[in-house]
Amino acid sequence: MIKPAHLEKYGNSVWFDGEILSPEHATVSIMSHALHYGSGFFEGIRAYETEKGTAIFRLDEHLARLYRTTKMFYVEIPFEVATLKQAVIETVKRNGFKACYIRPSVFLGTGWNALMPGNDILIHTAISCWPLASAIVTPRAIHAKVASYRRFSSTQTPMQAKAASNYMNSLLLKHEAVQNGFDEAIALDINGQVSEASASNIFLVIDDQIHTPSLASSVLNGITRLSVIDIAKKLGYSVIERSIARDELYTANEVFITGTAAEVQSIGSVDRINIGSGHYPITERILTEFKNIITGQSTTHQHWLSFI
Numbered sequence: 452m453i454k455p456a457h458l459e460k461y462g463n464s465v466w467f468d469g470e471i472l473s474p475e476h477a478t479v480s481i482m483s484h485a486l487h488y489g490s491g492f493f494e495g496i497r498a499y500e501t502e503k504g505t506a507i508f509r510l511d512e513h514l515a516r517l518y519r520t521t522k523m524f525y526v527e528i529p530f531e532v533a534t535l536k537q538a539v540i541e542t543v544k545r546n547g548f549k550a551c552y553i554r555p556s557v558f559l560g561t562g563w564n565a566l567m568p569g570n571d572i573l574i575h576t577a578i579s580c581w582p583l584a585s586a587i588v589t590p591r592a593i594h595a596k597v598a599s600y601r602r603f604s605s606t607q608t609p610m611q612a613k614a615a616s617n618y619m620n621s622l623l624l625k626h627e628a629v630q631n632g633f634d635e636a637i638a639l640d641i642n643g644q645v646s647e648a649s650a651s652n653i654f655l656v657i658d659d660q661i662h663t664p665s666l667a668s669s670v671l672n673g674i675t676r677l678s679v680i681d682i683a684k685k686l687g688y689s690v691i692e693r694s695i696a697r698d699e700l701y702t703a704n705e706v707f708i709t710g711t712a713a714e715v716q717s718i719g720s721v722d723r724i725n726i727g728s729g730h731y732p733i734t735e736r737i738l739t740e741f742k743n744i745i746t747g748q749s750t751t752h753q754h755w756l757s758f759i
């Protein structure tokens with residue numbers, strides 16, 4: 452059994468293969484395929500505190516991405532999406548967290564032979580969550596480094612998949628940045644064009660237009676990315692998805708990253724080159740609108756929130 456001290460932050464309940472369990476009882480075999488070969492698939496979702504109670508941000512879109520991810524790896528999730536949606540809501544409710552990070556995951560267990568999963572392989576589905584409040588109350592510009600490792604390409608593995616196996620690359624990117632005194636890494640794609648940060652998407656503001664790498668640059672189609680594109684267009688900005696050269700990072704007026712964990716965060720410098728004038732007016736407009744949405748104050752985007 453795992454020591455309770457290691458599980459403290461996960462509250463009193465997790466959902467595991469159809470049952471609500473206490474975290475110390477949700478265990479798997481050390482011979483799980485995922486542990487040996489990285490066959491894990493997951494989502495990262497946030498529940499925010501609003502005046503009308505706790506609301507999960509874009510739950511349907513996150514779950515849809517989880518099913519798209521597993522499909523690309525020939526793995527069929529043994530639950531209907533409606534069941535998982537209820538399970539996510541139930542898990543958050545039981546833990547009583549007002550704001551939290553939610554981690555649904557699907558991974559292969561025992562029942563494999565010489566790498567290949569057998570027909571009877573166990574496909575585990577789990578949902579856990581832990582407290583996490585929005586960091587938007589204290590925005591700050593972070594310092595980024597272009598990493599020496601590149602992102603994989605879709606010629607090697609599906610890059611639209613939120614697959615655990617992609618995250619050793621993310622870890623190395625982030626490790627290099629942090630070891631060298633930076634906060635975040637920016638990865639280039641296999642062709643040397645800007646891709647994304649270690650676990651977030653990147654946007655550049657150039658002359659009042661907003662630019663972001665297209666999905667062809669090994670970019671995960673982030674739910675926050677899509678949300679920001681929608682917000683920016685509604686604010687009247689043109690958003691251009693295209694191939695972006697590394698040089699453009701250094702000369703952009705503003706650079707920011709987006710992600711479930713990162714939310715919307717300004718990049719103050721890249722490779723110690725300061726970005727723009729040190730003011731981020733367009734990022735701030737988007738951030739303000741994003742904050743209105745996640746706190747339930749926007750009348751236009753209520754459909755992005757699932758109240759629990």
Ligand code: PMP
Nearest residue numbers: 650651652671673674675710711
């Ligand atoms: N890229 C990568 C590699 C990520 O891990 C994430 C986080 N899921 C993102 C981008 C941002 O995606 P989202 O906005 O859906 O969290």
